Amino acid sequence: MPTILTHAVIPVAARLGLGKPLVSNRLMAAGIAAAVIPDLDVIAFRVGIPYADAFGHRGASHSLAFALLMGLIALVSAKTLRAPRWWAFAFVALSGLSHGLLDMLTDGGHGVALWWPFSEERVFFSAQVIEVSPLSLKRVLSGRGLEVLQSELVWVCLPALAAAVGIALVLAAWRRRRA
Numbered sequence: 001m002p003t004i005l006t007h008a009v010i011p012v013a014a015r016l017g018l019g020k021p022l023v024s025n026r027l028m029a030a031g032i033a034a035a036v037i038p039d040l041d042v043i044a045f046r047v048g049i050p051y052a053d054a055f056g057h058r059g060a061s062h063s064l065a066f067a068l069l070m071g072l073i074a075l076v077s078a079k080t081l082r083a084p085r086w087w088a089f090a091f092v093a094l095s096g097l098s099h100g101l102l103d104m105l106t107d108g109g110h111g112v113a114l115w116w117p118f119s120e121e122r123v124f125f126s127a128q129v130i131e132v133s134p135l136s137l138k139r140v141l142s143g144r145g146l147e148v149l150q151s152e153l154v155w156v157c158l159p160a161l162a163a164a165v166g167i168a169l170v171l172a173a174w175r176r177r178r179a
Contacts, residue, residue: 003133003145006152007035010098013160014091017167023091024082027074031095034070038062038099052110054120058103063116067096101125102156108132130155 011031015023023031038061044053051057060066071093074081078088100112104125109132111122131151134144 003148003152004036004039006156007039007099007102008032009157009160010102011035011091011095013164014095014167016161017164017171019168019171022087027081027083027088027091030074030077030081030088030092034067034074034092034096035099037070038066038096052122054113054116058100058109058111058122059113059120060116062100062103062112063114064097064100065117067093067100070096102130104128105155106130106132 011023011028011034014031015028041055041057041059041061044056044059045051049056054060071089074083074092075085075089078085081088083091100114103109104112104114104123105128106124107128107130111124113120114123115121129151131148133148
């Protein structure tokens, strides 16, 4: 998996690109939560659930179904999130889905149960360019952890920042045309 901080980069970059009028502080916080919550499945190790189990690491909580469930929670919480219902759903569901998709780009683990509950097959993208993060905080702060952070900077943070700048420029041009 990418480190937990890197999963938060996607909704933060979306906010940077789209701006506060489209992504309120509360909606951004919900997007960040949706992007990091799937890794709470590491608790499964503590209670004896094997990695490869449907409810093990990178299992059900990394699926499209789970991302849609988080989107539905955002939909019913849209007023609190200060967003239109459809937008709260879309932003949070896509933020949640980004977690599994990023994990599918890593070079370790057993893959992601993206299609759960319809299939427990674990999948990766054909390009696995992100160094997989160690599961312990102690190892994240080691030399290996620094390699992972460098990989995440190159393959996640910089492209997300470039996308945010691109979106912001397109929106600014569009707004100028309308004015």
